[in-house]
Amino acid sequence: xxxxxxxxxxxxxxxKGSIYALIALGYTMVYGIIxxxxxxxxxxxMIGAFTALIFxxxxxxxxxxxxxxxxxxxxxxxxxxxxxxxxxxxxAYKPLRDAPRxxxxxxxxxxxxxxxxYVLIIQTERFLPFPRLIPDFPFLAPIQSFISxxxxxxxxxxLVVMVFLSILIKFTKIGKAMRATSQDKTMSxxxxxNVNKVVSVTFLIGSATAxxxxxxxxTYMGQINYKIGFLAGIKAxxxxxxxxxxxxxxxxxxxxxxxxxxxxxxxxxxSDYEDVFAFLFLILIxxxxxxxxxxxxxxxKV
Amino acid sequence: MKPLNKDLFNxxxxxxxxxxxxxxxxxxxxxxxxxxxxxxxxxxxxWGNLALIVILGLFGSYIxxxxxxxxxxxxxxxxxxxxxxxxxxxxxxxNPKVKKPxxxxxxxxxxxxxxxxxxxxxxxxxxxxxxxxxxxxxxIIIGLGGLLHLGYAAFFAVGAYTYALLYQYFQIDFWIxxxxxxxxxxLFGLLVGIPVLRLRGDYLAIVTLAFGEILRIILNxxxxxxxxxxxxxxxxxxxxFGIDLKLQGSINLTYxxxxxxxxxxxIVVRRLxxxxxxxxxxxxxxxxxxxxAMGIDIMKSKLTAFALGxxxxxxxxVVMAAxxxxxxxxxxxxxxxxxxxxxxxxxxxxxxxGILLGAFIFKIVxxxxxxxAMYRMLIFGAVLVIMMVFKPDGLIPKIRRKYTVExxxx
Numbered sequence: 001x002x003x004x005x006x007x008x009x010x011x012x013x014x015x016k017g018s019i020y021a022l023i024a025l026g027y028t029m030v031y032g033i034i035x036x037x038x039x040x041x042x043x044x045x046m047i048g049a050f051t052a053l054i055f056x057x058x059x060x061x062x063x064x065x066x067x068x069x070x071x072x073x074x075x076x077x078x079x080x081x082x083x084x085x086x087x088x089x090x091x092a093y094k095p096l097r098d099a100p101r102x103x104x105x106x107x108x109x110x111x112x113x114x115x116x117x118y119v120l121i122i123q124t125e126r127f128l129p130f131p132r133l134i135p136d137f138p139f140l141a142p143i144q145s146f147i148s149x150x151x152x153x154x155x156x157x158x159l160v161v162m163v164f165l166s167i168l169i170k171f172t173k174i175g176k177a178m179r180a181t182s183q184d185k186t187m188s189x190x191x192x193x194n195v196n197k198v199v200s201v202t203f204l205i206g207s208a209t210a211x212x213x214x215x216x217x218x219t220y221m222g223q224i225n226y227k228i229g230f231l232a233g234i235k236a237x238x239x240x241x242x243x244x245x246x247x248x249x250x251x252x253x254x255x256x257x258x259x260x261x262x263x264x265x266x267x268x269x270x271s272d273y274e275d276v277f278a279f280l281f282l283i284l285i286x287x288x289x290x291x292x293x294x295x296x297x298x299x300x301k302v
Numbered sequence: 303m304k305p306l307n308k309d310l311f312n313x314x315x316x317x318x319x320x321x322x323x324x325x326x327x328x329x330x331x332x333x334x335x336x337x338x339x340x341x342x343x344x345x346x347x348x349w350g351n352l353a354l355i356v357i358l359g360l361f362g363s364y365i366x367x368x369x370x371x372x373x374x375x376x377x378x379x380x381x382x383x384x385x386x387x388x389x390x391x392x393x394x395x396x397n398p399k400v401k402k403p404x405x406x407x408x409x410x411x412x413x414x415x416x417x418x419x420x421x422x423x424x425x426x427x428x429x430x431x432x433x434x435x436x437x438x439x440x441x442i443i444i445g446l447g448g449l450l451h452l453g454y455a456a457f458f459a460v461g462a463y464t465y466a467l468l469y470q471y472f473q474i475d476f477w478i479x480x481x482x483x484x485x486x487x488x489l490f491g492l493l494v495g496i497p498v499l500r501l502r503g504d505y506l507a508i509v510t511l512a513f514g515e516i517l518r519i520i521l522n523x524x525x526x527x528x529x530x531x532x533x534x535x536x537x538x539x540x541x542x543f544g545i546d547l548k549l550q551g552s553i554n555l556t557y558x559x560x561x562x563x564x565x566x567x568x569i570v571v572r573r574l575x576x577x578x579x580x581x582x583x584x585x586x587x588x589x590x591x592x593x594x595a596m597g598i599d600i601m602k603s604k605l606t607a608f609a610l611g612x613x614x615x616x617x618x619x620v621v622m623a624a625x626x627x628x629x630x631x632x633x634x635x636x637x638x639x640x641x642x643x644x645x646x647x648x649x650x651x652x653x654x655x656g657i658l659l660g661a662f663i664f665k666i667v668x669x670x671x672x673x674x675a676m677y678r679m680l681i682f683g684a685v686l687v688i689m690m691v692f693k694p695d696g697l698i699p700k701i702r703r704k705y706t707v708e709x710x711x712x
Binding site for chain 2: 096102116120122237272276279291
């Protein structure tokens with residue numbers, strides 16, 4: 001047993017888990033509010049990465065400092081991806097709010113196909129190299145073999161986003177409105193909550209966290225193309241379901257479990273079957289806990 | 303009701319559209335306008351695209367809102383044109399003088415199709431028919447049972463690989479592989495069905511998706527047996543009692559096999575809908591708990607729906623392998639499942655003519671629009687959204703069964 005190897009696997013699992021968590025949050029929040037599997041959520045993440053790439057390159061040609069580029073391009077990615085998220089909701093989901101669930105799901109699949117191909121046509125089908133925006137921190141040199149500076153940044157950013165989000169949901173007015181809406185939409189309308197606004201804000205937050213995830217993974221992996229959103233979206237969805245869809249701590253827990261499972265499975269068993277571990281684990285968990293790890297079992301009524 | 307909404311021109315709507323066009327152009331700005339060439343490190347600014355978005359956004363949003371307003375007003379109002387048409391259809395259908403010749407003509411056209419058109423068209427039509435069978439099979443699971451299934455392509459793969467592997471290792475003939483493909487898909491359906499039994503709705507969707515992906519990845523990576531990503535090629539086309547048919551002949555034969563299979567599937571699905579199992583499934587779809595309270599065995603019904611639906615995918619898979627003479631794991635990905643799902647929903651869930659129409663439109667449009675290959679999926683995505691917003695019941699919605707009680711003594 002090689003401790004160094006195990007530690008490396010654990011770290012890469014945690015990094016992966018953080019990225020999944022950033023995407024899974026959007027899934028689970030949207031699901032909590034309007035009970036919709038937003039299949040196009042992964043596309044928002046991809047668009048975030050593309051927007052960041054565009055601005056990062058522009059700034060790079062102007063000769064701006066690396067850390068500054070990271071901050072600015074991430075800010076732009078967040079703003080524009082949120083814009084996409086809100087417009088997407090207005091077009092594809094709002095008219096379907098009272099429609100059967102399947103209609104909304106198909107609409108989401110349509111949106112996902114549309115956005116993927118939109119980026120394919122307007123931008124490119126090739127892989128684009130993404131600039132390495134996170135420099136190697138000198139103070140990390142002694143533990144370099146165990147954790148890279150990129151991993152540190154990803155973990156830190158995820159942590160900050162999580163804390164920020166928890167505060168937002170627990171202590172602000174809009175957070176309260178969101179919790180109310182997810183419990184009972186009709187009742188929230190009756191007590192004067194602007195449900196349309198709550199839904200828009202949910203999409204905004206979900207898209208923003210996904211965009212942050214997009215930028216981070218792009219700098220970590222070093223390349224992006226129009227397809228990256230799909231698999232990442234599916235994985236994040238798996239993570240959200242694993243933890244219990246609709247539950248925010250569940251999404252985070254599910255993401256870390258998924259990331260670690262994948263990373264350990266790849267490291268100790270076989271790298272060809274990376275996705276199989278994630279899916280098998282999901283099936284196992286759901287067989288024994290049908291509503292996820294932290295999900296509340298629904299009471300069924302006639 | 304505000305009568306203003308009916309007018310084509312409406313100031314409020316114009317304002318909304320202007321705002322939408324503005325926001326669209328702002329949001330899409332980086333991706334639409336700026337293009338980075340990372341190899342030469344050059345930036346291309348495409349201002350033409352901005353104009354395009356503004357114009358498209360303005361008109362698109364105006365038409366969209368107009369259509370939405372119209373739809374809201376129409377709700378509750380009966381559509382006279384539609385009623386006249388369906389009345390006419392019913393009258394024609396029940397008139398034997400019309401029904402018989404039309405039926406004969408349809409049968410004749412279907413039978414003569416390979417001889418009056420090209421081999422290419424026959425081949426495309428055969429693919430469309432395969433999708434009809436897939437659609438009808440998935441319809442048993444989704445339309446009848448209300449179980450959201452996102453891994454249907456896996457069962458299609460089971461059928462295709464059954465034939466491919468049996469041929470490669472044991473030189474098994476198509477006609478023996480056909481029932482075996484169905485059987486294996488049926489068994490795989492049971493296998494998937496067991497852990498799925500307790501799950502509902504979206505959890506079910508993700509687990510079926512997971513099973514589908516697991517199977518695809520295994521097929522992709524188990525190189526020594528399945529040929530890995532390259533798949534298995536040189537699978538023979540169907541034979542006809544040992545007679546060696548030329549290419550043309552075997553393509554026509556495949557076509558007739560599919561026609562026959564579609565007919566059988568339609569009959570089976572029709573009978574199933576009216577059977578005890580079909581009724582139980584329908585009750586389960588409406589309300590699981592209520593159905594259980596009425597004495598329906600939910601477990602058994604779910605398993606039946608799953609396994610029966612999967613079996614048709616298995617049959618279709620065997621024919622698909624024989625038709626294309628090559629199977630690769632990539633043709634059975636999540637996208638394939640999504641396409642079949644979209645065919646079912648676009649056509650009209652639960653409606654047999656709807657699924658027929660959906661499969662034909664999808665496959666034939668995809669095939670003949672190869673020129674616009676780049677835009678095909680973009681348009682497909684947009685069509686899905688538009689259809690769901692404006693016509694969520696599909697092109698030919700299912701007619702709900704109604705019971706009319708005759709009053710005694712009336």
